[in-house]
Amino acid sequence: MVLLTFAGCKKEEELNFDDRPEVRMNQAISELNTTLTSSTNGWIGTMSTEAGGGYGFYMTFDGTNQVVQMIGDMTDASATTLTSSTYRVKANAGAELIFDTYNYISLLSDPNPASFGGATGTGLKSDVEFLFERSSGDSLVLTGKKYRQVLKMVKATAAQKTAYSSGGLKTTIDKIKTFFGASRYPYIDIVSGNATIKAGISINFSNNLAAGKRVNFTGVLADGKTVAGGASKFAFTLSGAELVGNGLLYNGITFVRVVVKDDGSIAFIDVAGKEYVVKNSPSPLTPLFLLIGAGYANVAVPNATTYAGWGTEYVTRRADAANRMLTGGYALRLEQMLYTFNNVTKKLVIRVNMPQNATQFVGTLNYNYTRSDDGIFKFSYTGADGNGAIIYPFMQQLLAQRLDVDTFTVDYLVDPATGGLFGVFKSVEHPTYRRNVPCVASMRSRVLKMEIQFQQV
Numbered sequence: 001m002v003l004l005t006f007a008g009c010k011k012e013e014e015l016n017f018d019d020r021p022e023v024r025m026n027q028a029i030s031e032l033n034t035t036l037t038s039s040t041n042g043w044i045g046t047m048s049t050e051a052g053g054g055y056g057f058y059m060t061f062d063g064t065n066q067v068v069q070m071i072g073d074m075t076d077a078s079a080t081t082l083t084s085s086t087y088r089v090k091a092n093a094g095a096e097l098i099f100d101t102y103n104y105i106s107l108l109s110d111p112n113p114a115s116f117g118g119a120t121g122t123g124l125k126s127d128v129e130f131l132f133e134r135s136s137g138d139s140l141v142l143t144g145k146k147y148r149q150v151l152k153m154v155k156a157t158a159a160q161k162t163a164y165s166s167g168g169l170k171t172t173i174d175k176i177k178t179f180f181g182a183s184r185y186p187y188i189d190i191v192s193g194n195a196t197i198k199a200g201i202s203i204n205f206s207n208n209l210a211a212g213k214r215v216n217f218t219g220v221l222a223d224g225k226t227v228a229g230g231a232s233k234f235a236f237t238l239s240g241a242e243l244v245g246n247g248l249l250y251n252g253i254t255f256v257r258v259v260v261k262d263d264g265s266i267a268f269i270d271v272a273g274k275e276y277v278v279k280n281s282p283s284p285l286t287p288l289f290l291l292i293g294a295g296y297a298n299v300a301v302p303n304a305t306t307y308a309g310w311g312t313e314y315v316t317r318r319a320d321a322a323n324r325m326l327t328g329g330y331a332l333r334l335e336q337m338l339y340t341f342n343n344v345t346k347k348l349v350i351r352v353n354m355p356q357n358a359t360q361f362v363g364t365l366n367y368n369y370t371r372s373d374d375g376i377f378k379f380s381y382t383g384a385d386g387n388g389a390i391i392y393p394f395m396q397q398l399l400a401q402r403l404d405v406d407t408f409t410v411d412y413l414v415d416p417a418t419g420g421l422f423g424v425f426k427s428v429e430h431p432t433y434r435r436n437v438p439c440v441a442s443m444r445s446r447v448l449k450m451e452i453q454f455q456q457v
Contacts, residue, residue, distance in 0.1 A: 053212045069082050201215065347367070
């Protein structure tokens with residue numbers, strides 16, 4: 001009966017799809033090839049890198065010779081110089097677009113830091129092989145094979161082709177850089193319930209691995225005490241910039257692009273198409289005390305005997321602490337101090353660089369702190385590690401006699417000589433004891449690099 005059952009079976013291959021896999025693959029390859037060459041005016045592309053920022057391109061594809069011509073927004077030269085390289089479309093895990101000779105996209109994955117500032121071995125963590133996802137109308141979507149970053153492409157018009165070919169991308173980049181360079185504290189107004197709040201804007205135009213090609217929003221919400229932030233990588237286009245990935249989310253609003261308007265002004269556009277014109281404030285928008293431990297986690301006090309804005313008493317007391325460390329039996333030098341604030345746990349960690357001859361040591365001192373609604377800080381010493389315990393007695397002039405017992409405010413200060421922006425911690429009880437912290441960039445990073453200075457008021 002078993003033999004008869006098998007004999008009665010008909011061997012037949014059943015497919016779960018309408019076509020065989022090789023047929024579907026050939027169709028995908030044909031579709032990608034046809035799509036790439038179908039735009040006679042080329043393509044406008046935007047893409048994020050995993051480790052770096054976002055980047056914009058203009059590309060044309062010659063299917064006969066398998067040549068791609070490209071412009072990219074990496075540098076002034078790449079934004080104006082159309083270069084050629086080769087490409088292939090082949091089958092692998094799917095239909096793939098491969099840039100197989102060096103071009104501007106290759107630059108983003110260059111493993112040599114000297115080429116474009118990426119990390120050794122991985123560059124900006126970008127791809128030169130892209131999997132075909134879909135095409136629809138005038139758009140094409142591909143995904144990096146290794147790092148899964150999306151390359152979005154839109155067909156260019158004849159006017160856009162002419163503009164890219166005649167340096168129009170660099171013209172737009174220059175307009176945006178000039179606008180923000182002339183704006184001391186740029187911001188946009190956002191309606192939030194019955195209130196209008198200000199979102200401060202900072203843009204890093206560099207190709208820096210950790211911070212470049214990124215835009216940040218920072219501001220105080222309608223309750224007057226909550227600091228909110230949002231960030232996105234961006235890629236330049238002829239009209240302004242695209243906020244790549246999922247855009248910039250701030251206070252429940254998703255911003256997707258930046259446009260340069262005909263009158264020279266600049267506006268952010270949200271996902272619903274609403275326009276937010278960028279304005280300029282003559283002074284910082286967010287009280288600095290709200291940013292300490294939230295927007296700014298780290299405050300660095302430089303290795304210096306004096307600094308612009310330092311109070312006379314702070315200079316004297318720091319010199320005394322440095323001398324006691326040097327002559328206290330260990331020959332330790334007082335150098336940079338890093339103050340790390342955590343506004344959630346209300347803890348402060350002070351890390352003191354304290355080299356002994358050519359050997360670098362670090363001592364750690366721990367504090368709790370409170371902050372009143374009007375920005376008064378009070379610090380309480382809770383202990384130290386081994387190295388910190390050694391130097392704590394040497395630093396009594398700075399710590400036990402001031403930081404441990406006084407209360408402090410923090411505010412912005414403009415250096416009258418250089419115009420540089422500082423943060424200044426001020427001892428309420430001792431007006432000549434102050435330490436200034438030049439803000440490398442107001443509200444432009446999560447780390448505020450200040451040379452800190454205590455100042456009495």
